[in-house]
Amino acid sequence: MPFVTDDPNMLDDWLVVGPASALAGRSQRQPYGTCLLGATLSLWAEADGTPQCRLGTQPLSVQSRHGYLWVCPSGRPARPLFEFPEYTEPGRRLVDCGGIGVAVSGLRVIENFLDMAHFPFVHADYLGKVPHTEVARYEVAIEPATGEIWATDCRFWQPRASAAHDSGADVRYTYRVMQPFSAMLYKSSLRPEARDAIGLFLQPLDDEHVIAHTVLAYFDDVSSDAELIAFQHTIFGQDKPILENHAFKRMPLEGRAETPTRGDTTSVTYRRWLRERGMRFGTRAAT
Known part of the structure; x- marks a missing residue:
């Protein structure tokens, strides 16, 4: 497993990985890199602003809300992201x-x-x-x-x-x-x-x-x-x-x-x- 835990409380929830502003001007060729649960993620924005995230070659679920980027490591969120x-x-x-x-x-x-x-x-x-x-x-x-x-x-x-x-x-x-x-x-x-x-x-x-x-x-x-x-x-x-x-x-x-x-x-x-x-x-x- 690429992550340092198998706890579903972490893998099946939306976890913050940085501010949404970190993707400004970022492409797949020059992604924003950050760490989550011991793994290094690469994030960038498509031309229409849609955020993307990969762990190596594996795509991960990601969304931009409340001014931040949120990733669900398993891709199977147990619940929606909280309201703000x-x-x-x-x-x-x-x-x-x-x-x-x-x-x-x-x-x-x-x-x-x-x-x-x-x-x-x-x-x-x-x-x-x-x-x-x-x-x-x-x-x-x-x-x-x-x-x-x-x-x-x-x-x-x-x-x-x-x-x-x-x-x-x-x-x-x-x-x-x-x-x-x-x-x-x-x-x-x-x-x-x-x-x-x-x-x-x-x-x-x-x-x-x-x-x-x-x-x-x-x-x-x-x-x-x-x-x-x-x-x-x-x-x-x-x-x-x-x-x-x-x-x-x-x-x-x-x-x-x-x-x-x-x-x-x-x-x-x-x-x-x-x-x-x-x-x-x-x-x-x-x-």
């Missing part, structure tokens, strides 16, 4: 924050994305600040129609919630996990009636390495693209060394290797959701 309605909503700023390499299981990166408890300690003076450390109760459920995880009624006091904020505020959050390696965050925006959206889409290179692609769908007519990207890079730059220094690079789904607290309700749900899917890729066997 905010991406096409009028008035939103769409900003691709680029891809950042992280040397840890992608499951760790998603779990960190869902964790509010670390805000005051890892993102001090941005997303949190001591003594505002309590994670208020919130609700977590799995949507029956889509199988997605939704965490609602989340709130946390933040000194600077985004590039456009210059003072502290009680920020409202909603988290959504669509795939093991894809999640969304909806948070208070400059428009009181609306929420900004952040998409985190992970490209799995192997069990312990990913490229994290982040896209913003914001209502922000104050910040420049460079300011929005710089803010996201600052936050991710604070997370990256913590993630890469985990005792276990792969996520343990069984046993008591790590003990959750009350603020970890979303994480507990995420791990249970992964176990129920039979997730093996990026996980650590119980000891």
Whole structure:
């Protein structure tokens, strides 16, 4: 098998492999090359813009949506790619924050994305600040129609919630996990009636390495693209060394290797959701 896993959770799903803009000017003679699950892929666009993908001489299923390229390694997707309605909503700023390499299981990166408890300690003076450390109760459920995880009624006091904020505020959050390696965050925006959206889409290179692609769908007519990207890079730059220094690079789904607290309700749900899917890729066997 050309890929480093036989886990159907990875082979039979749509996995991000880079921004759609990477195909600009690319042809079959000069394709865009990237890695997925240990294999090197070649991608290009036909004259009409239709994306193509090959692994050696084998064609793979590929589509361009939400500003990114998505490949199904097996060619037999178990489900359609998730919806992202905010991406096409009028008035939103769409900003691709680029891809950042992280040397840890992608499951760790998603779990960190869902964790509010670390805000005051890892993102001090941005997303949190001591003594505002309590994670208020919130609700977590799995949507029956889509199988997605939704965490609602989340709130946390933040000194600077985004590039456009210059003072502290009680920020409202909603988290959504669509795939093991894809999640969304909806948070208070400059428009009181609306929420900004952040998409985190992970490209799995192997069990312990990913490229994290982040896209913003914001209502922000104050910040420049460079300011929005710089803010996201600052936050991710604070997370990256913590993630890469985990005792276990792969996520343990069984046993008591790590003990959750009350603020970890979303994480507990995420791990249970992964176990129920039979997730093996990026996980650590119980000891």
